Amino acid sequence: MLSYIPSILNAYFGYKRVVFQTKTRFIEEFPRFSVVYVVALAVNVVAFPWLRNALHLNPYISQGVFTVALVVCTYIINKRFSFKQKAE
Numbered sequence: 001m002l003s004y005i006p007s008i009l010n011a012y013f014g015y016k017r018v019v020f021q022t023k024t025r026f027i028e029e030f031p032r033f034s035v036v037y038v039v040a041l042a043v044n045v046v047a048f049p050w051l052r053n054a055l056h057l058n059p060y061i062s063q064g065v066f067t068v069a070l071v072v073c074t075y076i077i078n079k080r081f082s083f084k085q086k087a088e
Contacts, residue, residue, distance in 0.1 A: 008037050019075075020083040033082040040070055 012033050016022055022029065044066060051062035 004037075004041060008034055011037065015078060015083065020079065022083050022085060024083070024085070029082055033078065036074055036077050036082055040074055044070070 012030055015033070016029065047066055048059075048062060051057050051065065052059055055062070057065070
């Protein structure tokens with residue numbers, strides 16, 4: 001859990017500079033970005049045990065399945081919410 005804070009910061013700057021290349025200020029984007037990743041963490045805390053126990057999946061497979069879904073979902077949400085650019 002403690003590693004989540006530097007991880008979110010690292011991910012934010014990677015998305016901001018490399019993926020979306022936005023000019024919006026940190027104070028405007030980072031709170032939205034953080035919400036996306038805190039919700040993703042909460043979903044993972046619930047989904048991982050369910051995938052493992054209810055579906056009897058191997059822990060590595062269940063986390064792999066969740067990670068692929070997480071990457072796709074967070075990219076779309078970040079594009080439309082966290083790093084959404086104002087219309088000019």
